[in-house]
Amino acid sequence: MAKPQRRFVCQLCGSVASKWQGQCVDCGEWNTLVEETGGVVTPFAAKHDLRTGGRAFALAGLDSDVALPDRLVTGIAELDRALGGGLVAGSATLIGGDPGIGKSTLLLQAAAKLAGAGARVAYISGEEAADQVRLRARRMGLGGAPVQLATATSVRDILTTLDTGAPPALLVIDSIQTMHSDLIEGAPGTVSQVRASAQELIRYAKDRGTALILVGHVTKDGTIAGPRVLEHMVDTVLSFEGERSHQYRILRAVKNRFGGTDEIGVFAMAEQGLTEVANPSALFLTDRDEGIAGATVFPAIEGTRPVLVEIQALVVRLASGATPRRAVVGWDSGRLAMILAVLEARCGLSFSTCEVYLNVSGGYRITDPGADLAVAAALVSALAERPVPANAVAFGEVALSGEVRGVAHAALRLKEAAKLGFGRALVPASSREPASGMRPSGFATLGALVDHMLGR
The missing domain is CATH 2.20.28 (Rubrerythrin, domain 2)
Structure with a gap:
């Protein structure tokens, strides 16, 4: 016993x-x-102890020579930038985004460019019929690309078909939620089916040296549907962001084992598919020939790329007794409440009887904490109806004490602003680094910025 x-x-x-x-x-x-x-x-259990009976393997040190992985350049510069230089042979990439955002369009363009360069590319669609994909490719001017196209949902059928010839350099699965493995029970799209199907496809990619791209559905809150372990299994996770009502799309690298994270690629939706945007800063800026009250330009950092965006604020005074409203688009509403509290407690400005609206132009979403000073400048400008100079940018983090703290990559932000014709900068006192063609004004506290803007 x-x-x-x-x-x-x-x-x-x-x-x-x-x-x-x-x-x-x-x-x-x-x-x-x-x-x-x-x-x-x-x-x-005593007889079948896992500490014995296995196959011993060699352990190597960290100083062993390792060759850099070969990159498969897609020919789309913004996609290659988000990937860290291109697709890696034998890697698995997961791309997610809202319906209609352009995931299939972008992958079809990348597949057509690679196939046109002589690489063997297989595009497996589980959502659309083959004729639908052909019609879209013809509309985009890619009807003559030598892409091997098929419609299938059985992982066993897909792997059996691929093993009949040379392994493809790129394999696109659109989408992983439609795939089905007969090794386990369950309908396509369930947690067990998504995990099992992805595991078999990733194993094939690792064994054959094929770059695998999986398209993933997203839930209503923007996260990739299915088990969270799917994001752990793949090497790269790309998030396709943007509003379908806006023209511009942002491809963001959330995870990348072969490159940096938070790199972005910017695209514009055109009649013939997605086009690359070489200078995204020019997209998010309006014509600024003269200053406009409540508008401030903020140089954000996305990975290693500086992007200039315009922050717009509107302050509306209400009659006594009315409940003021706070509306934010493209920024954190909790951080806006913090900036308003600091302006009231440390700077003597009153927003309690005003409705406040904040918007980031172009459908861009900011997560950089350095936007605090630009938001504060826009709010003060809208409240006092005094425009910020049209040739000025602002960045800096605001503490609850009213102190303005420095942020990372200040020199890179100033360099990008100078390249686009800006000559002044409202920055923390600790970030007054010399920049070619820029005249920075440093502020140690938020109150000093308010005094400067109001001419106190």
Whole structure:
């Protein structure tokens, strides 16, 4: 009969003893041994111990020579930038985004460019018929690309077909939620089916050296549908962001084992598909021949790329007794409430009887904490109806004490602003670094910025 294995563990040092005793022999403390029930020891478990009978493998040091992985350049510069230089052979990439955002369009363009360059490309669609994909390719001017196209949802059929010839350099699965593995029970799209199908496809990609791209559906809150383990299984996770009502799309690298994260690629939706945007800063800026009250330009950093965006604020005074409204598009509403509180408590400005609206132009979404000073400048400008100079940018993090703190990559932000014709900068006092063609004005506190803008 199986007997439970008894052991006593010291709660201070973790020492294990086979029987209880008052004092721990390792750390010398008294009354710290507590009994923990171990696993049941059976003759089968004793005979089949996992510590023996396996195949020993060699362990190598970190200083061993490693060759850099080969990159498969797609020919779309913004996509290659988000990927860190291109697709890696044998890697698995997951791309997610809202319906209609352009995931299939972008991948079809990348597949056509690679196939046109002589690479063998297979595009497997589980959502659309082959004729639908052909019609879209013809509309985009890619009807003559030598892409191997098929419609299938069975993972067994897909792998059997691919094994009949040379492995493709790129394999696109659109989408992973439509794939089905007959090794387990369940309908396509369930947690078990998504995990099992992705595991088999990733194993094929690793064994054959094929760059695999999986298209993933998203839930209503923007996260990729299915098990979270799917994002852990792949090497790269790309998020396609943007509003379908806006022209511009942002491809963001959320995870990348072969490159940096938070790199972005900017695209514009055109009649013949997605076009690359070489200078995204020019897209998010309006014509600024003269200053406009409530508008401030903020140089954001996305990965290694500076992007200039315009922050717009509107302050509307209400009659007494009305409840003011706070509306934010493209920024964190909680951070807006913090900036308003600091302006009231530290700078003597009153927003309690005003409705406040904040918008980031172009459908861009800002997560950079350095936008605090630009938001504060826009709010003060809208409240006092005094425009910020049209040739000025602003960045800096605002603390609850009203202190303006420095942010990373200040020189890179100023360099990008100078390249686009800006001559002034409202920055933290610690970030007054010399920049070619820029005249920075440093502020140690938010109150100093308010005094500067109001001419106190």
